[in-house]
Amino acid sequence: MKKKMPLTLYLILKSPLTLFGAVLVILLILMAIFAPLIAPYNPNRISLREKLAPPSLKHPFGTDEVGRDLLSRVIYGSRISLQVGIVVVLLAGIPGILIGAFSGYYGGQFDNIIMRLMDIVMAFPPLVLALSIAAALGPSLVNSMMAVAFIMIPKFSRLVRGETLSLKEKPFVLATRAQGGKPLYIIFRHIIPNSLSSVIVLASLVMGDAILVAASLSFIGLGAQPPTPEWGALVSVGRKYILDQWWYATFPGLFIFLAVMGFNLFGDGLRDILDPKIRGR
Amino acid sequence: MEELLKVEGLHTYFHTYRGVLKALTGVSFSLYPGEILGLVGETGCGKSVTARSIMRLIKEPGKIEEGKILYRGKDLLSLSEEEMRTIRGKDISMIFQEPMTSLNPVLKIGTLMSEVIMVHKKVNKNRALNIAKKMLKEVKMPDPEGVLNKYPFELSGGMRQRVMIAMALSSDPEILIADEPTTALDVTIQGQILRLIIDLSQKRGTAVLLITHDLGVVANVADRVIVMYAGNIVEEGRVKSIFTNPSHPYTKGLLRSLPSLAKEGEELPTIPGTLPNLIYPPKGCLFYDRCDIREEYCKEGRPERFHLGEEHYVWCHKIKNEKMERLGYGRTD
Numbered sequence: 157m158k159k160k161m162p163l164t165l166y167l168i169l170k171s172p173l174t175l176f177g178a179v180l181v182i183l184l185i186l187m188a189i190f191a192p193l194i195a196p197y198n199p200n201r202i203s204l205r206e207k208l209a210p211p212s213l214k215h216p217f218g219t220d221e222v223g224r225d226l227l228s229r230v231i232y233g234s235r236i237s238l239q240v241g242i243v244v245v246l247l248a249g250i251p252g253i254l255i256g257a258f259s260g261y262y263g264g265q266f267d268n269i270i271m272r273l274m275d276i277v278m279a280f281p282p283l284v285l286a287l288s289i290a291a292a293l294g295p296s297l298v299n300s301m302m303a304v305a306f307i308m309i310p311k312f313s314r315l316v317r318g319e320t321l322s323l324k325e326k327p328f329v330l331a332t333r334a335q336g337g338k339p340l341y342i343i344f345r346h347i348i349p350n351s352l353s354s355v356i357v358l359a360s361l362v363m364g365d366a367i368l369v370a371a372s373l374s375f376i377g378l379g380a381q382p383p384t385p386e387w388g389a390l391v392s393v394g395r396k397y398i399l400d401q402w403w404y405a406t407f408p409g410l411f412i413f414l415a416v417m418g419f420n421l422f423g424d425g426l427r428d429i430l431d432p433k434i435r436g437r
Numbered sequence: 438m439e440e441l442l443k444v445e446g447l448h449t450y451f452h453t454y455r456g457v458l459k460a461l462t463g464v465s466f467s468l469y470p471g472e473i474l475g476l477v478g479e480t481g482c483g484k485s486v487t488a489r490s491i492m493r494l495i496k497e498p499g500k501i502e503e504g505k506i507l508y509r510g511k512d513l514l515s516l517s518e519e520e521m522r523t524i525r526g527k528d529i530s531m532i533f534q535e536p537m538t539s540l541n542p543v544l545k546i547g548t549l550m551s552e553v554i555m556v557h558k559k560v561n562k563n564r565a566l567n568i569a570k571k572m573l574k575e576v577k578m579p580d581p582e583g584v585l586n587k588y589p590f591e592l593s594g595g596m597r598q599r600v601m602i603a604m605a606l607s608s609d610p611e612i613l614i615a616d617e618p619t620t621a622l623d624v625t626i627q628g629q630i631l632r633l634i635i636d637l638s639q640k641r642g643t644a645v646l647l648i649t650h651d652l653g654v655v656a657n658v659a660d661r662v663i664v665m666y667a668g669n670i671v672e673e674g675r676v677k678s679i680f681t682n683p684s685h686p687y688t689k690g691l692l693r694s695l696p697s698l699a700k701e702g703e704e705l706p707t708i709p710g711t712l713p714n715l716i717y718p719p720k721g722c723l724f725y726d727r728c729d730i731r732e733e734y735c736k737e738g739r740p741e742r743f744h745l746g747e748e749h750y751v752w753c754h755k756i757k758n759e760k761m762e763r764l765g766y767g768r769t770d
Contacts, residue, residue: 331539334492335553335604336526345552349543 167429174425180418181360188234195228199385208401218403220393226403229385230411236386237367237415240301244366245359247305252312253355257343259313260320271317274310282307286369290378297386300379304369308362315358319351357427364419371412387412440467440507441644442491442529442612447504449483449490456716460486460499461668463739468612473635473645475659475676477652477691481712483668484648488614491646492531493521508612527557530605532634534617536598540589547585550604557608572603576633595626599633606637613638614646619654631658652695656680661748664688667712667723669739674749684751686728722754730755 168174187194203223211218217226259270277285286303293299323329324347332342371388373379380386382393387408394405449461461483468474476484489495491506493513506513508528513521525531533539541549550572551565558568566585573581576599589597598618605613615634619627635658638645647659655662655676662679664672664687672685683689690708710727713719721736722728728735735754742750743757751757 327533327535327538328541330494331531331533331601332541333494334525334531334533336522336524336556337553338522341552341556345544346541350541352543 164429168425171425171428173421174429177418177421177423177425180414181422184234184238184415184418187231188238191231191235195225195231197225197228199224199228199232200383201225201228208397208404210401211403217407218401220390220404221397226390226407229390230387230408233385233387233390233408233411234415236297236380236384237371237412240297240304240370241363241367241419243301244305244308244370245362247302248308248362248366249312249355249359252309253316253348253351255309256313256316256318257320257348257351260317261324261339261343261347263321267317270313274313277307278310278314280307282365283369283372286373287376287378290373295378295381297374297380297384300370300373303373304366307369308366311358311362312355315354316348316351319354320347323347323350353430354427357423357430360419360423360426364416364423367419368412368416439470441470441509442468442646443505443507444487444491445505445507447487447490447506448502449486449495450500450502452498452500453716458715459668459718460715461490462718464504464665464668464670465742466663466670466673468644468646470611470644471639471642472660473638473647473658475655475662476646476648476665477650477655477662478665479650479691479712482665484650484665485616486668487665488531488616488646488648491614492525492529493518494525494531526553526605526610527608528610529612529614530608530610531614531616532598532601532605532618534620536594536601536621539601540597542589544588545585546587546589546592546600549589550585550600550607553604554607568607569603572607573600575606575637576600576603578603594622595630598622598626598630602630602634602637606641606643609641610643612646613643614648616648617650618647619651620649627654652691664691667718668715669723670752671724672749672751674745675747678746678749682746682749684745684749684756685724685753686730687724690727732758734758 168178201224203219206215206219206223207221209215209219209223215225215227217230219225220229255270259267286307289303289306290300293303329342329346332346370379371386371391374386374388375392377392380389382389390408391405391412394408397404444467445465447461447464448459451458451460464483464487476487478484486495486499490501491513495501501514504514508524513524516524540546547566547569550569551562554560554565554568555562558565560568569585570581573584578584578596578599584592584596584600592600613634618634619630622630631654634645647655649655659676662674662676663670664679664685666687672679672683672688679688680692683692687708693706694708696705708727713723713726719725719736721738722740725731725735732755740752740754740757742752743760745751
């Protein structure tokens with residue numbers, strides 16, 4: 157007899173776009189983990205004789221202005237982008253979830269004030285706000301991650317607040333209160349775990365956004381600094397050569413595009429799959 | 438006998454957009470140790486609000502406006518939320534009507550039960566799991582060991598209600614409030630669950646406030662009955678005297694409208710009319726519009742508690758007046 161496959165896996169396989177997104181995400185993760193094994197050269201090895209060489213068998217993505225292998229640099233760049241995505245999701249997700257859960261659970265004036273603060277953050281165009289924070293903190297990869305995380309907090313807190321508002325009316329929360337459950341216990345053991353499925357979906361979407369915004373900050377020189385092989389920084393330098401050496405900016409740019417698309421398709425697909433209304437069909 | 442719980446003049450209002458809904462207006466009763474007190478009435482008469490007021494679990498925009506809820510002489514309404522929390526689940530437990538949604542879907546039964554037990558009994562996780570297993574055995578759960586490792590969705594409604602009962606009784610409360618514990622269950626399971634609640638609480642000497650709209654249930658298991666109508670108590674007494682000798686026209690109507698096999702084929706009698714508007718309630722007796730023995734003077738003032746017989750009380754102007762006249766006191770209004 158054929159072993160039954162978990163429903164979630166089956167649903168992912170049935171939706172081609174989700175599957176495509178998942179494959180991209182998995183490839184990105186594998187690339188980041190095994191970068192030293194798959195990269196043909198040391199990403200920082202300078203070879204001035206080969207500078208700005210076009211794509212060839214020796215250098216499939218060509219080389220940059222000091223002859224470093226672009227393929228190797230792009231592969232190592234995946235580590236930075238993935239790190240940015242994960243750090244931003246954690247840095248934005250944890251405070252966002254806490255703010256949302258407490259705000260929604262306690263409600264009233266407290267909730268009102270917190271949510272208006274979140275509205276203020278959301279009122280600015282995300283890139284502009286991230287840019288000004290990163291500029292104020294000074295250009296570095298860590299500062300740009302903090303800036304991106306900050307602008308992502310309201311996304312998590314608004315989502316979790318909404319979930320909390322509906323969860324706290326559920327009979328099991330009332331039953332827990334009737335059993336003498338403390339508010340902290342109810343928030344951490346009953347409300348947050350029940351809202352995690354939507355948080356996971358948002359986390360996947362935010363990963364994509366974070367990679368894109370962080371790359372944008374690097375592109376304008378506020379994020380990772382050269383010679384770090386960050387994709388945005390690579391595109392930024394490659395921009396100077398775009399007319400004569402098209403490969404320099406194109407390949408890192410393509411990888412930003414694929415990574416962001418991967419996380420977004422995967423997140424969208426997960427949302428559909430985790431939605432019980434669609435799930436049963 | 439000393440009362441365990443004494444509710445005095447309880448008023449609970451809901452401050453809604455359309456006005457103040459007076460859900461309870463002067464509910465008073467007592468619960469004695471070890472007894473089973475049935476609280477009956479139609480939907481919307483304030484049964485659940487009474488239960489939640491006792492637990493102080495009234496949700497916004499509801500508020501307990503006045504009255505006293507004395508538990509062992511201590512007024513629960515004067516306690517801080519912190520102090521109240523230590524009473525909930527430990528001294529007074531509650532079971533709800535929706536067993537399907539009363540358990541957190543993402544936690545295992547064992548986790549849910551042990552966490553509650555750990556709080557009230559101040560024991561470690563292993564000890565708590567043992568108590569949970571023992572309690573599941575007591576509620577006659579098949580395979581208690583296995584159930585501890587299951588998620589709520591893997592259990593049927595009846596099994597979930599057994600879990601709820603096990604949790605409610607695990608801290609040996611003195612009072613168990615059961616708010617329509619069998620309403621959402623299959624008829625075949627209803628009897629079993631009810632029997633279980635009664636047997637376990639009697640074994641442990643727990644007093645039960647059993648809320649239901651099913652008079653049959655009350656007749657079978659309760660010691661005393663309180664009949665509520667529109668946020669007020671209309672009649673109170675021993676089960677036997679209420680069922681053999683109902684006095685209030687509402688109680689009579691309720692008993693008449695019970696289906697029975699003897700009158701097969703006939704249409705069931707009903708009580709005409711509906712509940713009064715509780716935002717703008719009439720000044721007099723709230724049952725006036727639907728009453729078949731009403732008099733003009735019933736429109737003046739709410740009826741007061743009137744002693745009818747041994748432990749039998751009724752809240753009715755007319756009955757009081759007739760009885761007083763018969764005794765030669767003349768009309769009192």
